[in-house]
Amino acid sequence: MPELTTHNEFIARHIGPRDSDVAAMLELLGYASLEALLDSVIPESIKGSSVLEMTAGLSEADALAKIKAIAAKNQQFKTYIGQGYYGTHTPAPILRNLLENPAWYTAYTPYQPEISQGRLEALLNFQTLISDLSGLPIANASLLDEATAAAEAMTFCKRLSKNKASNTFFASQHCHPQTLDVLRTRAEPLGIEVVVGDEREIGDVGAYFGALLQYPASNGDIFDYRELVERFHAVGALVGVAADLLALCLLTPPGEFGADVAIGSAQRFGVPLGFGGPHAAYFATREAFKRDMPGRLVGVSVDRFGKPALRLAMQTREQHIRREKATSNICTAQVLLANIASMYAVYHGPRGLTAIAQRVHQLTAILAQGLSQLGYSVEQQAFFDTLSVASGAQTAALHAKARAAGINLREVDAERLGLSLDETTTPAAVEALWAVFADGQELPVFAELASSVAARLPQALLRRSAILAHPVFNRYHSETELMRYLRKLADKDLALDRSMIPLGSCTMKLNATSEMIPVTWAEFGNLHPFAPSEQSQGYRQLTDELEAMLCAATGYDGVSLQPNSGAQGEYAGLLAIRAYHRSRGDEQRDICLIPQSAHGTNPATASMAGMRVVVTSCDSLGNVDIEDLRAKAIEHKERLAALMITYPSTHGVFEEGIREICQIVHDNGGQVYIDGANMNAMVGLCAPGQFGGDVSHLNLHKTFCIPHGGGGPGVGPIGVKAHLIPFLPGHDKMARKQGAVSAAPFGSASILPITWMYISMMGGEGLKRASQLAILNANYIARRLEEHYPVLYTGSNSLVAHECILDLRPLKETSGISVDDVAKRLIDFGFHAPTMSFPVAGTLMIEPTESESKQELDRFCDAMIAIREEIRAVEHGAVAADSSPLKNAPHTAAELVGEWNHGYSREQAVYPLASLVEAKYWPPVGRVDNVFGDRNLVCACPSIEAYQEA
Template identity: 55%
Template sequence: MSLNIHYKEEFKDRHIAPNSEDTKAMLNTLGLGSVDELIAQTVPQGIRLKQALNLPKAKSEKDYLSSLKQTASLNKVFKSYIGQGYYDTITPGVILRNVMENPGWYTQYTPYQAEIAQGRLQALLNFQTMVIDLTGMEIANASLLDEGTAAAEAMFMQFSLRKNQQAKKFFVSELLFPQTIDILKTRANPFGIELSIGDHHTAELNEEFFGAIIQYPAGNGEVFDYTAFAAKAHQQNVKVTVVADLLSLTLLTPPGEWGADIVVGTTQRFGIPMGFGGPHAAFFATKEEYKRSIPGRIIGVTIDSHDNYALRMALQTREQHIRRDKATSNICTAQALLAIMAGFYAVYHGPKGLKLIAERTHGLTVTLAKSLEKIGYKQLNKVYFDTIQLDLADLTDSIHRECIDNEINLNYNGKTVTISLDETVSAEDVKLLVKIFAKVKAIAADQVELEDQQVETVIPAELQRTSSYLSHSVFNAHHSEHEMLRYIKSLEAKDLSLCHSMIALGSCTMKLNATTEMIPVTWPEFGKIHPFAPADQVAGYYTVFNELDKWLSEITGFAAMSLQPNAGAQGEYAGLMVIRAYHQDRGDHHRNIALIPSSAHGTNPASAAMAGMKIVIVKSLENGNIDVEDLKAKAQEHKNELSCLMVTYPSTHGVFEESIIDICNIIHENGGQVYMDGANMNAQVGLTSPGHIGADVCHLNLHKTFCIPHGGGGPGMGPIGVAKHLVPYLPGHAVVDISKGKSIHAVSSAPWGSASILVISHAYIAMMGSEGLTNATRYAILNANYMKARLEQHYPVLYSGANGRCAHEMILDCRAFKNAGIEVVDIAKRLMDYGFHAPTVSFPVAGTLMVEPTESEPKHELDRFCDALIAIRKEISAVENGTSDKTDNPLKNAPHTAAVVTGNDWKHGYSRQTAAFPLPYVAAYKFWPSVGRVNDSYGDRSLVCACPPIESYMEETTV
């Protein structure tokens, strides 16, 4: 027997699930002889790439991790005292391993199907409760992207709520972090908002102002008493936003008690690694009266169909999917996974533990300040929490050299320096700092005594917190690791994720998040790096960024990428702002019309509105394609004001439109730019590209096509690629110089957005290579068309291409079932009984299901899902022909919980077996929904967005 000593495992064979036998069987169903034949029938020849992607040869998983370890070693993990909104922290091991590194948490989808998402909904409710308690506000959302964008959302909410429509000024404290001010500049510009940046002590607020924003503690570390400022603002009908440090609020009087209208900030220091800038969950808290204007998701308490406690996303009519250009924001992806972790951090430590962490941090800061003052340094902050500010005079360079020699980073600003401490700092760390500062003054180490005896706070009584917080039992019952582990697992067990079954969400691409891709994210060489660390300490990160930029540019056919946008919708906004800057730089300030097809994703018109554009809707034909004649007419009508077209390709209907090149040409001929939504890039990679088709800008959902996990609703990344003429306008940053020459202001707090998770997409591309990536696209199309062939015998498929093929997704038309009283939502809930998450419901067409299988699912899983939908169709037929009751049937009563199925009271006209185990495979794979169908309207009528005592809540609901 000869032995093959050259065999090497290829990652693409692990990522792309169908094997050769699966492929042959699926092609037989389609009546085809090869995958190439299918692609020829699906992707128009005119847009096909003529050559393979020019990417490095694919690496094995072992080789990739080995090479990346070498790259990671180029990052120097110094002790960071930079602060500025980013702090080293300790992620409790029980949370690190069982949440952050656990696919049972990071592969979940946004909790739109609440009955199989009760675990993460409870975790997010904990997060909201934590934020409400610590800020002293009345309502909070379930996280935003980062602190800077949360501040910008607050500004825009204040602007939208203003009673005096002439008020266009917004006061900005000069002591906000510079990255936050930078984002405020970005968001203010399209609406003509005038930022008045200055000293809050001397600010003169009048009727021209609609809002103000201050930082607590301030950017230099000083803790101010803002009570008088807030009162003065309110006298002028000016609303006040406070950017607050959440840990400090365990010791400081919360903003809600001294006049804040909105409180925002980051929860990064609640156990979330710095990760060179992210991902981190921001928070947004406000007053109850603004609940319908608050951006992002809100988790609310309601009841289920059996009057039991249940949770779901509340007030969803606020969302951009419904309100479109009238939405309060364009947020689609948030930071759910990180919010969950931060909430668990508070649960694990509890109010006492958090206060002890804050007291230790503050105490060591006081010790450092007193010790440095004793050896002759001038400390400028009178009241502070964790940050001191020193006047170094002419000693800056000497201090800097000594700190670098000791692998320490401080925050230098001319002749002053700030030093920010965190929970990882020890007394030994403080001693080292004092010795370094003493050495510069030629004071011998043996002469240095640490002022660590009888440490007293420098926070005056009037600024000290006296109110209680985190009194709910959830924050006071899980402090041993065993209890915490069981609590985490109890919630995880209530949620369906990719660990259980395929999640066939059209437009959302729920594909394999390979373990090898995830492993480097928690390496300290990536996780413990401050985003403002000096460039010579982050060569490893720069290597990853440069390679990813080059690879994504090759894949998209563009000249360059910006990796800064940390969500898909933020990528849309960034791309539109780049287009806007391009037009204005050419003197075309009047170009502000965005043409958007009626079928577009809801974030498209919302993003365009945020970019200050006027939206003109383009009609769609009956087959779902863009009405080219209508597009041409409107492009010509508005040719002098045309800014751009926003188009998704393949279309939102899952079809490669044959006329896409003509569409791009029409826009260019009329002076506009083409913005391509990259939501469906999973059907393009290696076969065609936005740049090849003719687009000028495209955002990429790295959490879709490029394998960053959805994390239960975030994190995501939405970098943008641009053609050569738009490169100079890509986003810059106020702290780290990444300007391209004419860069727009920042769109994210960190220069490279959620930098640490870019490693995931880097790994995916490096291990797949050109052939693997192209085959992934081919198999995404094959899997979709195989499912279409099986399902179209039972459900009408709404749209298809010229040869009857779909792209990587299809739309099943369920509208006719309404005649029998069956709604599409009934099908979605019944799928839970079969062990599946529903496809995308009622988008882009009401009353439909949009199905996307991805390339990562094997044939037997596709068949299980098809079998479930076919069985449900038979159940619908039973209702249609009268065999099954119109109101008492398995669909209307779905989902069926274990408590209901095993209970003594069973009065339905169908069996328990039919309810719980409708197909033979279900018994082996059974996933039990933890609640019955949730009652959305009940929850919206009596909005509760914090943890209620379950017993008292149940008493109320049964009265």
Template identity: 60%
Template sequence: MLAAVGHDSVEALVKAAVPASIHVAERATSDIPPAASEAEALAELRELASANRPARPMIGLGYYDTFTPSVITRNVLENPSWYTAYTPYQPEISQGRLEALITFQTMVTDLTGLATANASMLDESTAVAEGMLLARRASKSRSDVFVVDADALPQTKAVLRQRAAAVGITLVELALADGAALPEELFGLFVQYPGASGRVWDPTGVIDAAHVAGGLSVVAADLLALTLLRSPGSLGADVAVGTTQRFGVPMGFGGPHAGYMAVRQGLERQLPGRLVGVSQDADGQPAYRLALQTREQHIRREKATSNICTAQVLLAVMAAMYAVYHGPDGLRAIAVDVARKAEALAQRLRDYGQSVHHDAFFDTIRVTVPGLARTVIDRARSKGYQLFWADEATVGISVDETTTADDLAAIAWAFGAPEADEHGDRQVEWEQAEPLAQVAASLRRDDEYLTHPVFHTHRSETAMMRYLKQLADRDYALDRGMIPLGSCTMKLNAATEMAAVSWPEFARVHPFAPEADVHGYLAMIEQLETWLAEVTGYDSVSLQPNAGSQGELAGLLAIRGYHRANGDEARTVCLIPSSAHGTNAASAVLAGMRVVVVACDDAGNVDLDDLRAKIAAHAETLAALMITYPSTHGVYEQDVVQITQAVHDAGGQVYVDGANLNALLGYARFGDLGGDVSHLNLHKTFAIPHGGGGPGIGPVAAKAHLAPYLPSHPLAQRADHAGGVRFEGGPVSAAPYGSAGILPISWAYVRMMGAAGLRDATAAAVLSANYLAARLREHFPVLYTGASGLVAHECILDLRPLREQTGITVDDVAKRLIDYGFHAPTMSFPVAGTLMVEPTESEDIDELDRFIEAMIAIKAEASAVAAGEWPADDNPLVNAPHTAASVATDSWTHPYPRELAVYPVASLVRAKYWPPVRRIDQAWGDRHLVCACPPIEAFA
């Protein structure tokens, strides 16, 4: 490989690629300990896990213990066919995930009673915030007022405050269930159903009143409760949001979990995030793909309705399969069981003189104990239970599907009831309780849901296992081969790194558990924060953002908070290079900034002259510059220090997007090259799996002057980040530490690599990218290189000359790569008509050579088309990909042999991935928007 790139050593190669002005010497001392073996890392994780005190969480507030069916744990959560897959932008090789996601969408629309649902959100609180923004876009009202239910979850209120302040929305909190009058003008209304206190009430009247005032209604609803309670759609809601966590997804100290959003008919085009739709392939067969507005988020930039990275695919799959496995009858039975237990507990407490706040509830009650709330909670904790401290006089209790009769008796004892009777008597007691005893008949659900056959077919473990295997076999993930996606860093998610995710000491922990019960989690989080601060050159790190998009938003909000604290309210302009990710511009708008685009020069670098001109034009209003380093074009910009200095000289701050950090670790640090704040993608550089398009974690790291404005949380166990920095910003996600349940993955990655290993990984990634560039340069021009003629960790292959010479498009090449057994590189980003290739350090030379062989062979096939050997409209490229069905036919009429279609290289004969569908017609799907499970007859 070194011979191909013309360097004597890996170290010499990287030093030639990385500008000397930003090199950092290897540190003599480090906070990161020397690399541990797999066994040693697991032993340390076991020690951290053991420091978390086992408890039965009954805190509620949107998080519940749940039983994950073992068949789903083994075949989805712990299965690399699911967790190593990428976002399904190449639908022909993502049909299994897309089917699971459209099942998720169908589950949500059925339970919420609304027309269309998207393919998941990040969590409930951010889903409510997105619902608020949707209401503002769709409402015809000119008001800036959004009404918030006083009985909303506290974390949701906090997120709403942060998001509303950034974009000039006025929040008005009202006790809606008590009949508070709405303002005369508003653009939207938010109702929690059931309320955070557990209260179940009929919001129909207030929803109608909001409509009269010109506003849209957003209802956050518990999906399990909706198996028994009337749907938001039937109550008149325009938008329903919430979480699917209790559908078999462990709490994980806050995540990851799949939020949801559904909308009434007419609001489909306003949906944020991703939407799976039904189209057809080249043979007219039904096929799934991501629908229109998913792509619009990329191309609309600052005009995008949301950030495209808003999804939790792996967890949405788990929740959907939980519904598939249990079916409507099973879900209803679980809900009845939960409601019975809550009613039995409430009645027992009433029998012993306690005052229960509300008569109508589903799974949560609030009990008045004047001056004794702490005593009751301490008594419960002595028995191993965690309750919610609402105030000095109020204790909250939530039951779930894991709650037992013994649990109910222990909680009653904590409130002063005598020691319980025999277990059998307690069991009978709660089994005889009437579920939803005081809920009005008008709020009881009487319509059918989950009627599609998929929710009635796979009830045995045998059937479920085979169904999950069938879906996985339709997909291409890292367990099949390289996914060489530029800008996405699809690297190995090592088995040892993944091991602790399923441990109950990490998985079954409530995000608002008392600090004394989560010492292990907090110690691990502090270590990881410290390690990330060191490798990036920053002073403080927050792990709260549960996606790269949220990390971007948190960093920009920190900049806005800093400027406001200094009295610089007018600093709202964010400079963004034209090559930047579309997410950058969307995040800037969500942070209340105005985007000004900076041009790039012919070499793909930021145009310094244009940058200086834009800085001068906006000198008094400049808030920030967002840049990606190495650049989005895959090169190390030589002038990065000049760029950052120019922004600082004008009073602005520098946001360095961490998407390409895998090309920098150990050789340079964002904080040293002038960055003030960055987000990091743990699902890229630090080995957390992409999970088919989520989970992701996007921690935000900052210099000391911005550290106080990093995300805070009203229910956090501690009020500082690593290093003791207290914060003043608001939360950007529902849980204090975001998707903490998967942080053991990145902890294990850094622990087993050590500082030297991280540096070696960078070098290997840069070597691999330059090897591909060197080997393919004579076949496909490499669009951008640095001053040394080298690329960073990825390279852009220019396919525009190929199209001009042969008529073969970048789409044709991408689809033909499927026939060769590859996921396509990133298509047409950041330059239309190109492929951006990132091999990462995880691929060996055999896999790199296999990809090189495929690309050279495809070039030869394109040349054959140009030479007239095959017609322009009937050749292996324009007909790709080829399915087994398309070649197993008596009527093969194409001018090329079947063997060439499906076995273009000999190595595929014994290791063939067969795509389940042919090329999908995207435009047809956009003209016929169908986003729920099609009837079984469609596949006949």
């Protein structure tokens, strides 16, 4: 008789190897069972520390039904709160062909440019969009949100200001409140004083190294900042302007009235509200400041044939070079969301965007005139889309009446309220708003006002310069054209929908369709992050349950979901430690111990948190030198604040002494921050919160299945022990008001359903199985390749954790073939390269994850072995290094059909393995010249003249 209960098929869908494959891999490794293998991998001191219950997961259908019921508890009101978040329409072809397309959302950060030309082009479009609208020549490829972009602008101004004596930053009281909160959080550990005031009443500006202004103001006013900017410049201060992109279609851009930096959000360009994120922020600045700009920058270079090719320009991120001297720990962007915004601009074009902006403004002007007819005082003379209304004693009653009608207005104070219109507003919506305010009066006649109301934009600030003149913004306006453009770009790239992406430390695992489906549901997408709490009970249930799940997975007592990247999670974790010490009167504790092998964001984060970094040594096996750590902990006992350590180690090994390491730090008064980047090796097997950690950040875009999206979104929540719970990030919309690290209380809330679905479907049993198979797969690859490439670090039983490092340095000595050559040759085999030269220069770090099948692991190993044979041919003198396919890789189709001048065959170049004939990935460009790109920096779409010449 068949099984009648619902079967959970998801675990087998998520995990690649079948039972027979597992047996074969274990046989190669010499172990009789997974348990025996894990017994040899996991150190004795931390075995059994997991507190995760071995529950069964839900089926995909049951999990979707359950989360649908949770989503239904969210109430979808018409929302006019604004404050940096607006309703928008995501064009259906962008929704289907980009946001819901794994070719776009499963791609990795485009560090390997030859296999990333599609998303690099989309990001170049984004940079061009921002540069055009802001009036500033250099824009980056996006930041996390508007508030954190403002914080980056503050430290940017501090670094570059000529007013070196000042440690004070001016922020307009007209900035969005959440921006001011994040500014205060970032400023305090750095000793920066943030003065919030009315820029119209500011006196001597000589006390400031920089300033932040909002344009239009958060309350709706549009101020002329030209004279004020000149005053700041006269004393050597820099000026940042937080500007609304849609408004900039109609208003003079910040770059044209003297701003040094423009920041803001691209959310209203087609990205749903999503209860606060993820959304792409932007950052634009002057040409002279380009090398100090935080984040990533797409530039135009050439490949080895002289053909234009895109790449990340100046891509050696400052946190890896400058480490504790870095001014930013930014390690990610919001690429998927920036690409949506860029394609929104491509689809609508300059005329379409301008028409949307004009329509929003005209509806706002009509609304304002009608409110005046109803006897209300609108406080703005000039505005774009936002009004503040003097509502007096009726304010509370008006809010109540609005909510009864399914409408949210902005809560300003007891006697004023606010309204922000957007792309989704209709004439009927304006009439519904009048009805809220009418109190029995006859409503204004919309048609009469529409025919008579004049624009309310200030004449002196109307935009005179053109926008988006490049052909890319003037062609793809039919759905047919846009669909084909998106397909063309996707075809240029390698993502998980084509092949394994074996990046160490990056955990490129399956992002299952069932996990992704809820992301685009309106019940999750249409909520404003500052809507009244009773309207977001579905989100409340989701976040409460997810926090409990993550506590169970990590062994911690509390979780904050607010940090919207791993770097933000690091920062929030160190802020919690810092606040804890201060609550105990230990304000002198400012030393952070960091092993020399640590990821560059660790020392950068410690510096941002006001700590001084002391580096501890590693031994020859890559482990933390415990005696050196002990000596330095004792030396700095009175000032020791924290240890930052990654576990399993950055070298991919479970260090035996982790409990002892944690105890040493605790004995000397410090707290232990365990970087959770490698949590994929621990879930269900051991728990950092149980073997000595006080706080960890988690990469939900790694271990817990949120996709990388081409380089973002990320989510980096922190788990803490009970004594640190009072110091988790706060927010004006939460019980604890201070300490926000991102603009929204729950960060990138709309992608949290992905992790909820993953954990719910896997259950404790599935999560443990995933960790076991991640370790098995990594050891299988290490064993298959160790006779061809030395495995640099292993544990005491010659085993690795979830990733392994291949040492190619000896091959460089014997053959002249570099790690770059191997990475580029892998493209000819249809693979993204492993992580290059991190954590050790001249190495490849491989992480296969549990999602890859044995067949795919073997395909990768076969490719690496074939490449080793090509290297051996160079070593034996059968072919010169410069004449090897390794030096000429990757090989393009255009090269194949042209004149062939190589000493090897076309077949060896493009079909080095027979299996490639059936499914060949063709790179669109040859090897990209990085040096040329940095020396000849172009980071926006070429001018029309250059385009025509080409």
